[in-house]
Amino acid sequence: MALKSFIEVGPDSHFPIQNLPFGIFKPEPTSPPRPGVAIGDYVLDLSTISVSGLFEGPFLSGSDCFLQPNLNKFLALGRPAWKEARATLQNLLSADEAKLRDNPNLREKSLVPMSKVEMLLPIAIGDYTDFFSSMHHARNCGIMFRGPENAINPNWFQLPIAYHGRCSSIVVSGTDIIRPRGQGHPSGNSPPYFGPSRKLDFELEMAAVVGPGNELGKPVDVNEAGDHIFGLVLMNDWSARDIQAWEYVPLGPFLGKSFGTTISPWIVTLDALEPFACDAPKQDPQPLPYLAEKISKNYDISLEVQIKPAGQEDSCVVTRSNFNHLYWTVTQQLAHHTINGCNLRPGDLLGTGTISGPEPESYGCLLELTWNGQKSLSLNGTTRKFLEDGDEVVFSGCSKGDGYKVGFGTCSGKILPSP
Amino acid sequence: MALKSFIEVGPDSHFPIQNLPFGIFKPEPTSPPRPGVAIGDYVLDLSTISVSGLFEGPFLSGSDCFLQPNLNKFLALGRPAWKEARATLQNLLSADEAKLRDNPNLREKSLVPMSKVEMLLPIAIGDYTDFFSSMHHARNCGIMFRGPENAINPNWFQLPIAYHGRCSSIVVSGTDIIRPRGQGHPSGNSPPYFGPSRKLDFELEMAAVVGPGNELGKPVDVNEAGDHIFGLVLMNDWSARDIQAWEYVPLGPFLGKSFGTTISPWIVTLDALEPFACDAPKQDPQPLPYLAEKISKNYDISLEVQIKPAGQEDSCVVTRSNFNHLYWTVTQQLAHHTINGCNLRPGDLLGTGTISGPEPESYGCLLELTWNGQKSLSLNGTTRKFLEDGDEVVFSGCSKGDGYKVGFGTCSGKILPSP
Numbered sequence: 132m133a134l135k136s137f138i139e140v141g142p143d144s145h146f147p148i149q150n151l152p153f154g155i156f157k158p159e160p161t162s163p164p165r166p167g168v169a170i171g172d173y174v175l176d177l178s179t180i181s182v183s184g185l186f187e188g189p190f191l192s193g194s195d196c197f198l199q200p201n202l203n204k205f206l207a208l209g210r211p212a213w214k215e216a217r218a219t220l221q222n223l224l225s226a227d228e229a230k231l232r233d234n235p236n237l238r239e240k241s242l243v244p245m246s247k248v249e250m251l252l253p254i255a256i257g258d259y260t261d262f263f264s265s266m267h268h269a270r271n272c273g274i275m276f277r278g279p280e281n282a283i284n285p286n287w288f289q290l291p292i293a294y295h296g297r298c299s300s301i302v303v304s305g306t307d308i309i310r311p312r313g314q315g316h317p318s319g320n321s322p323p324y325f326g327p328s329r330k331l332d333f334e335l336e337m338a339a340v341v342g343p344g345n346e347l348g349k350p351v352d353v354n355e356a357g358d359h360i361f362g363l364v365l366m367n368d369w370s371a372r373d374i375q376a377w378e379y380v381p382l383g384p385f386l387g388k389s390f391g392t393t394i395s396p397w398i399v400t401l402d403a404l405e406p407f408a409c410d411a412p413k414q415d416p417q418p419l420p421y422l423a424e425k426i427s428k429n430y431d432i433s434l435e436v437q438i439k440p441a442g443q444e445d446s447c448v449v450t451r452s453n454f455n456h457l458y459w460t461v462t463q464q465l466a467h468h469t470i471n472g473c474n475l476r477p478g479d480l481l482g483t484g485t486i487s488g489p490e491p492e493s494y495g496c497l498l499e500l501t502w503n504g505q506k507s508l509s510l511n512g513t514t515r516k517f518l519e520d521g522d523e524v525v526f527s528g529c530s531k532g533d534g535y536k537v538g539f540g541t542c543s544g545k546i547l548p549s550p
Numbered sequence: 551m552a553l554k555s556f557i558e559v560g561p562d563s564h565f566p567i568q569n570l571p572f573g574i575f576k577p578e579p580t581s582p583p584r585p586g587v588a589i590g591d592y593v594l595d596l597s598t599i600s601v602s603g604l605f606e607g608p609f610l611s612g613s614d615c616f617l618q619p620n621l622n623k624f625l626a627l628g629r630p631a632w633k634e635a636r637a638t639l640q641n642l643l644s645a646d647e648a649k650l651r652d653n654p655n656l657r658e659k660s661l662v663p664m665s666k667v668e669m670l671l672p673i674a675i676g677d678y679t680d681f682f683s684s685m686h687h688a689r690n691c692g693i694m695f696r697g698p699e700n701a702i703n704p705n706w707f708q709l710p711i712a713y714h715g716r717c718s719s720i721v722v723s724g725t726d727i728i729r730p731r732g733q734g735h736p737s738g739n740s741p742p743y744f745g746p747s748r749k750l751d752f753e754l755e756m757a758a759v760v761g762p763g764n765e766l767g768k769p770v771d772v773n774e775a776g777d778h779i780f781g782l783v784l785m786n787d788w789s790a791r792d793i794q795a796w797e798y799v800p801l802g803p804f805l806g807k808s809f810g811t812t813i814s815p816w817i818v819t820l821d822a823l824e825p826f827a828c829d830a831p832k833q834d835p836q837p838l839p840y841l842a843e844k845i846s847k848n849y850d851i852s853l854e855v856q857i858k859p860a861g862q863e864d865s866c867v868v869t870r871s872n873f874n875h876l877y878w879t880v881t882q883q884l885a886h887h888t889i890n891g892c893n894l895r896p897g898d899l900l901g902t903g904t905i906s907g908p909e910p911e912s913y914g915c916l917l918e919l920t921w922n923g924q925k926s927l928s929l930n931g932t933t934r935k936f937l938e939d940g941d942e943v944v945f946s947g948c949s950k951g952d953g954y955k956v957g958f959g960t961c962s963g964k965i966l967p968s969p
Contacts (some may be wrong), residue, residue, distance in 0.1 A: 257717060257718055258716055258717050258718050260804075263801060284799050284800065285735075285739075286735070286742075286796055286797060286799065289733060289741075289742050290733055290742075290797060292797065292800075292801055292804075293801065293804050294713065294714065294801035294802050294804055295713065295714035295715055295716055295804065295808070296714055297677055297714055297892060298676060298677050298717075299676055299677050299763075299766075299892070299893045299894065299895050299898075300766055300891075300892055300893055302766070309766070309767035309891050311890035312769070312889055312890060312891075313889055313890045314708060314709055314838065316704075316705070320704075322708075322835070323705075323708050323709075323838070325838050325839075325840065344718075347718075347719055347721070347728070347809075347810070348728035348809075348966075348969065349969070350731070350969075371890070374890065377705055378705060378709060378711065379800070379801075379802070380703050380705065381703065381711075381798070381802070382682060382711055382712065382713035382798075382802040382803065383713050383798070383800070383801040383802020383803070384801065384802070385679075385711075385712050385713055385714065386886070386887075386889065386890040386892065387890075389714070389887075389890060389892040390766075390767075390890040390891045390892055391766070391891070419733065419742070419744050420744075421744065467805070468805075470730075470731055470732055470805065471730035471731060471732045471790070471793065471805040471806075471808060471809040472719075472728050472730050472731075472809045472810070472969075473716060473718070473719055473805065473808040473809055474718045474719055475718065476718050479718075547767075550767065550768070550769075550891075
């Protein structure tokens with residue numbers, strides 16, 4: 132019989148007992164931030180559970196990792212501690228276990244309605260890296276900017292291309308995004324213009340959250356890379372296409388990206404996603420030995436983007452994609468990242484890059500969906516080429532099990548006008 | 551009469567009372583890290599001075615900013631506090647002031663011979679950005695990789711090009727650098743090779759250390775940008791040219807850089823550098839209004855790179871350059887960085903990019919000095935195209951005043967073989 136919680140969880144909830152994603156929240160506006168897990172419409176306060184002595188296993192009993200304002204200390208403990216936490220919490224929340232279920236005082240203290248909490252960034256992010264791992268996205272961008280002959284650079288098939296991103300402007304879902312100003316360039320020899328971005332876009336991504344890091348100079352083997360990844364979040368890599376197009380040669384994206392990046396508040400663990408693991412696409416050419424995995428895994432996670440146009444009540448689905456479209460796996464990304472000796476630290480974020488599927492309805496950004504503004508997207512009777520002030524973009528993602536879902540909730544942001 | 555300290559400081563010292571650069575050090579291997587300033591051959595322990603109640607001004611009396619393991623809290627206080635600290639310390643160390651001079655007990659506790667201390671990274675770096683602001687460097691790289699016709703991209707003259715760098719692998723001077731492994735690509739349609747980098751290089755840079763930051767969405771005016779910069783350090787942006795060349799299209803440098811970046815331990819303040827301010831080069835075309843400065847300043851800082859080849863006793867000067875070769879000023883860099891709303895935080899690092907001068911003897915990296923390995927550099931009877939295992943690279947930099955120097959000390963690192 133399927134695992135069930137004593138807390139009622141509807142079949143469409145993203146947060147059944149099979150999931151138990153980790154986040155950081157404040158139960159009241161003035162209370163200090165603390166770790167929690169989502170269960171149905173509630174957040175279980177892990178600081179309370181910890182202080183109550185209910186983490187009794189060898190890794191977590193006596194640890195103060197749940198008395199922190201972020202999850203970094205817990206992440207640093209590694210998979211054995213994560214598995215212990217998951218087992219403890221699944222037991223504590225299960226319908227058959229009385230410890231919490233029959234303790235009204237503890238329930239009252241530890242279970243906070245999700246509608247009342249404020250979610251914060253779950254991690255302190257020391258470094259954020261963004262990959263470029265969807266072949267469909269790489270090909271579409273290549274066709275648009277270099278033509279169909281040389282759409283994908285030869286290096287793309289040999290290594291997971293990536294760039295360093297900006298940490299300071301990573302915000303949690305629900306934070307407004309101010310339209311960036313910057314330089315764009317019309318064409319030919321005209322001088323650049325300056326002003327609010329005319330081509331503001333979202334990018335549908337997910338990101339891996341790094342657990343234990345590695346020492347400088349000590350690469351992580353690709354077959355052990357999974358133990359360095361705690362879980363995944365949804366990520367919107369907001370992009371100003373006009374700023375990006377003018378600035379990115381030769382050193383890559385900079386101000387076209389660094390004005391804001393939104394992540395979902397809940398980190399869904401790889402352990403919760405394991406039932407949804409699937410084969411990664413066959414790679415041709417064969418990757419070099421340091422990238423060759425014994426088991427090459429993706430996850431079947433359905434992704435959806437809705438836009439709620441400025442001034443309207445209803446949202447419109449603009450794309451549906453899936454995490455399993457990624458060509459390079461997150462473990463290959465992590466191994467590649469460290470092969471030069473680069474050190475990762477707990478809480479580092481590894482973005483996947485825009486996750487586009489093969490069909491036009493599954494493209495992961497407006498650049499692809501409107502083919503760089505050459506066509507319009509219909510939304511509830513209005514149209515969009517790029518985002519307008521007041522538009523709200525909402526990502527959601529979940530894996531569908533037998534009678535339950537393991538979901539990420541949403542990752543949203545609304546565009547405010549330039550100052 | 552020139553300001554003098556009661557501590558004897560030779561005319562060639564980088565650290566007279568006119569300088570007073572800030573760093574973080576441990577007096578004993580087991581003692582906690584703390585802030586200090588360099589004076590002659592000594593480090594003045596600011597935690598001791600602070601606990602002794604000698605910071606009596608309005609910004610610093612009662613502050614715990616010098617009881618921290620990094621300078622970030624002090625940096626966040628801004629220029630008025632920095633000026634107060636400088637005035638207090640110049641007074642305390644001056645030949646005419648008895649407070650410290652005539653207090654043997656306090657001298658004993660607070661003045662530690664520099665030869666005995668361990669220097670650490672002076673700041674916790676939340677984000678590191680590397681610019682590309684020397685025209686000579688940009689032109690040389692352009693000629694090598696794209697030919698003389700299109701050596702410099704048109705965007706280069708309109709904005710200070712930059713990319714996000716990796717924070718985790720920034721190390722303090724003296725830390726060994728392990729030769730990175732990675733993919734390179736010989737040419738044409740050959741498959742990539744994998745192994746230790748065959749083209750390991752240094753890059754002669756300096757970096758600005760950010761003081762007070764700005765809120766997300768609130769750009770810093772270029773004419774106020776100076777108040778957001780605490781000071782400068784020397785920086786070696788170690789680069790693996792073969793890895794970089796193969797990976798950098800289209801998203802910029804990644805593993806070719808992220809294996810290590812070395813900074814000097816002492817941050818020389820803009821206040822100490824003010825006597826060496828000079829006009830920045832005339833910019834043509836005129837920059838857009840958001841980059842147009844009322845006063846456009848560089849600093850006259852002589853820079854030198856020495857290589858001590860593996861197995862040899864003596865170092866060889868391989869290049870001499872100057873900070874004043876930069877086309878884009880550090881204040882323009884900072885204003886540009888925030889124009890899209892990107893937020894800076896205290897302790898952020900803004901690298902200048904390789905500082906090459908116009909003459910071949912002033913090129914700032916081996917890529918330029920050996921023209922991508924086409925010619926060899928003579929060093930004490932041996933030769934180099936790129937760095938070999940065991941080579942030590944030592945940067946130094948200083949400004950020359952009337953009878954004194956304001957210097958940065960050195961920024962060094964030795965290459966260890968790949969694992």
